[in-house]
Amino acid sequence: MTSKKLSRKALTIAATILVAIALVYAFWPQPTRVDIGTVSQGPMQVTINEEAHTRVSELYVLSAPVSGRLLRLELKPGAAVVQGKTLVAQLLPNPLDSHEITQGQARVQAAEAAVDAALAALKQAENDQYLADQQARRNEQQARQGALSVADNEQTQVKADNAAAAVASAVAMLAMRRAELLNARAALAGSGSDAPFKAIDILAPISGKILRVMEENEKVVTAGVPIVEIGDVTHGLEVEVELLSRDAVQIRPGQPVQISNWGGDEIIAGVVSRIDPLGYLKTSALGVEERRVKTMITLPSLPASASGLGHGFRVDVAIVVWQKTSAIKVPSSALLRENGDWAVFVVDNGKAQLRTLRIEKNNGTEASVLQGLQVNDPVILYPAADLADGMAVEQR
Incomplete structure (x- = not known):
């Protein structure tokens, strides 16, 4: 009887211990499963990305x-x-009627008279320039000998420069008058009786x-x-992109551009050539009104595989506004805000350690770190809101 009581008591104690162990195991804090990334070092860029289209830099519309x-x-x-x-x-x-012919002939005569007047004005300007140059040379020699004041010599030199400018203006006026004469004569091209059968x-x-x-x-x-x-789509192709005005102010001529999604696997190199000073209102596909600015990108050279690109083709551009050849980079998904500063959770001996950072640049995928992390430090990606400093964590 006594041995049965002892056996029953031992079984009860053993069962109680097993239940206690099970309860402790069940309620013992388990490490939080997280995604872990690594801090790396290498080149990094910050770009402004937009859809764009190609265009011919010098487009000629041939008209009648x-x-x-x-x-x-x-x-x-x-x-x-x-x-x-x-x-x-x-x-x-x-064919022109008699009234139009008379008017056209009068315009031709007026244009011819204007050409003669421009020729006479050019001849007079050249004579004035010759005299002004001669006087300027004489006064320059007298000024060197001290026989003429510096002020008088400078005034003579200015007159010579003005005479040269007058000659240039007369040459331009003559060219304009000759162009007007050509236009007037062209307007009479259909005045003859055989005009309907003489094609231009x-x-x-x-x-x-x-x-x-x-x-x-x-x-x-x-x-x-x-x-x-x-x-000329072979040598005169460029890219036009419409940037948001807040992005356009960060762009400068000469900044490098990477052009992709044009139909090939290669990245085409471009350079920002011009940012228009005029912004305009444009409604996006979502119905949002945005201020846009046109920006032009030149293509110094095209690969042979891009010979099929033409006018008005869609491309994607990435304008490089910042780059660094050797940056300490942390995934942007690991960053969080802590008391107004950037911070990350670093995994140290199986525990999450909150660490404040000093960030240089962030391109949305990676961030350049100036202070707070070292290369190969493991960091927690997409940290949960309830993750706290010192909590046990493990790789998901």
Whole structure:
């Protein structure tokens, strides 16, 4: 009987101990499972990223010089043209009536008289310059000998400079008058009886490719109607991007640009060439009104694989506003705010240790650290709100 009581008591004690151990194990604090990253060292950049599009830097819109019948165009988009040689279009000008002929002849006579007057003004300006230069040389020699004051000599030199400027102005005026004469004569191109059968040849103004044909079929057009667009997509391609105004103020001409998502795997290098000083209002796809600024990017060279790029193609640009060749980098997902400062949780001997940092730059993916971390320090990524300093943690 006594042995049975002892056995029952031992079993009870053992069961109690096992239950106590199970309870302690169940309620013992377990390490919090977290994602852990590593502090690294290497190059880092801060960029402004936007969608953009390519464009031809010098786009020429070829228009009808006079009213008339435009003959059918044979060239198609993509056709190569040579400056001053390739026949782009032909136009049969409308014949002029007697009143228009009289007016055109009067304009030609007025333009010819203006050219004669400009020639006379140029001759007079050249004579004045010759006399002013001669006087300036004589006064310069007298000033060196002390026979003329410095003020008088300087006044003579100024008169010589003014005379040279007058000659340049007269040359420009003569060129303008001659251009007016050419326009007046061109307006009379259809005055003859054979004008309906004499077509005006419209040649390519630059070498490049036909980008778009606006008037392909034969039709009657008025003067100034666009016919084709021509541009050099091989050597004259650039990128236009519309930046938010708050981003545009950080950009300077000469900053490097990385161009991607153009259809190839290579990154095309570009350079910021111009930031427009005028901002404008634009509504985004989400219906938000934004202030935008146009920025131009030049492409010093294109890889052979990008030969298919043309005018108006979509690309992505990343404008580099800051870069460092050897930065101590921490993942941006590890950062949190602590009393107005940046901080991270560093894993030290299985415990989370809160550490305040001094951040230099943050590009949204990585942050450059000036103080507070060392290379290869393990840090907790996406720290939870209830994570506290000193808590036990383990890799998830």
